[in-house]
Amino acid sequence: MTEELKLMGANRRDQLLLWLKESKSPLTGGELAKKANVSRQVIVQDISLLKAKNVPIIATSQGYVYMDAAAQQHQQAERIIACLHGPERTEEELQLIVDEGVTVKDVKIEHPVYGDLTAAIQVGTRKEVSHFIKKINSTNAAYLSQLTDGVHLHTLTAPDEHRIDQACQALEEAGILIKD
Amino acid sequence: MTEELKLMGANRRDQLLLWLKESKSPLTGGELAKKANVSRQVIVQDISLLKAKNVPIIATSQGYVYMDAAAQQHQQAERIIACLHGPERTEEELQLIVDEGVTVKDVKIEHPVYGDLTAAIQVGTRKEVSHFIKKINSTNAAYLSQLTDGVHLHTLTAPDEHRIDQACQALEEAGILIKD
Structure with missing residues (x-):
């Protein structure tokens, strides 16, 4: 020092x-x-x-x-979605979402010991997605969703509901969204 | 099946x-x-x-x-506290809190890749504390706080503020509470 x-x-x-x-x-x-x-x-x-x-x-x-x-006000629409995919499709999933102008506020999984485990990843652009993926790969950190065989939740935020609808449609077409 | x-x-x-x-x-x-x-x-x-x-x-x-x-109503008082201790003092910390009739709603740490990581442990009795500690030991799961050299946050809930004051005093006397 x-x-x-x-x-x-x-x-x-x-x-x-x-x-x-x-x-x-x-x-x-x-x-x-x-x-x-x-x-x-x-x-x-x-x-x-x-x-x-x-x-x-x-x-x-x-x-x-x-x-x-103000920052929170900008993101008025918020929705929780359930997803299922292998770790190798994480980048694809996040890109499908941010490409619609939607932010992935967090990822939530069920830890076998701790219960609900929520990580505030807060990625909203392709640059932030690739930075996040690079960090995971460079630190060999496991994808949280690997703890629950790929099942996880995301809270999505966006200026309006329409963008979230579009992101959900893209995820559904990619076979990532878990639907009722 | x-x-x-x-x-x-x-x-x-x-x-x-x-x-x-x-x-x-x-x-x-x-x-x-x-x-x-x-x-x-x-x-x-x-x-x-x-x-x-x-x-x-x-x-x-x-x-x-x-x-x-109703369940949430019962726990009207809520407070976030900052704590610092080694993994071996986790049980002691949780017991000091639940002994005052206070529930530990979650533990939050900063994951180097994921950012804020919050686990909804929700322990409110000595029985739940020992069940939680046994599960950690039996599964060799790391204590989340080990990721940040012991620094972590807890959200405490209780029927009233007085119980949370008592729990904070007990933690301070034990040298666990991080104070301003």
Whole structure:
């Protein structure tokens, strides 16, 4: 740690919040650690403290995002869908969805020990999809859906219901959507 | 599969919902599979379809639970807390909380690839805590908090704020609560 000024406690958390509010794209823990001149672990604890105060920060697969009311307002339509596919079709599935201008807010599976396990992946563009897939492949992380033989839920968000209808139709045609 | 009547599609889902609504305690996938005379995987898909219709079923660490309005009403107070401890203190932490009559609704950590990962463990008694810990040990599942060097969030629910205050005080005295 160089001798540059190290931001301390509450001031640091205020500054983190400011950076996140001003940023147009997600900020990773590493980027925030460098900016605040502290370790990545200190950032994880700081973000946890802010979340414990109900500050609307989410850790997405791309980094931390401040979800203010306006950002949430933009995504008025929301729908939960049930999907079934092998891990090799994850990228295809996500692309079918984002190509309709729809965001995949999360993926939910049933963990045999923990019960419902929800991951806030928050991918809405082809770039974010490929970044997410690359991260999975580079870290050898398992696809969560492998825990339940491919069955999983997604919460989809979009500016309107029509886009979600289109995404569901595309998934159905691809044999990915589980229908009643 | 014996030749007993196998419940089919939508009827089966209606029946699953009825069993869950009537049950005073969580029902496991295995129990529902036996009752409906189908495989466990069929039950996972059925529950996913019901969840996709916003039916308030959650998969907890103890099994499926139907969270009707009354059940949720009973738990009016809710608070997110930030905690830090090693995996060996998980049981102690959960006991400190449930001993105050407080329920641990979930555990949330930051997965390096998936972002926020939330597990609906839903433990509220010493019996449920020991069942959860036994399951982790018997399946060698890692504690989620091990992914973030012990830092994690819990959402606590209880009939009133006072019980949550007491639980937080106990956690603080044990050096588990991360404070501002």
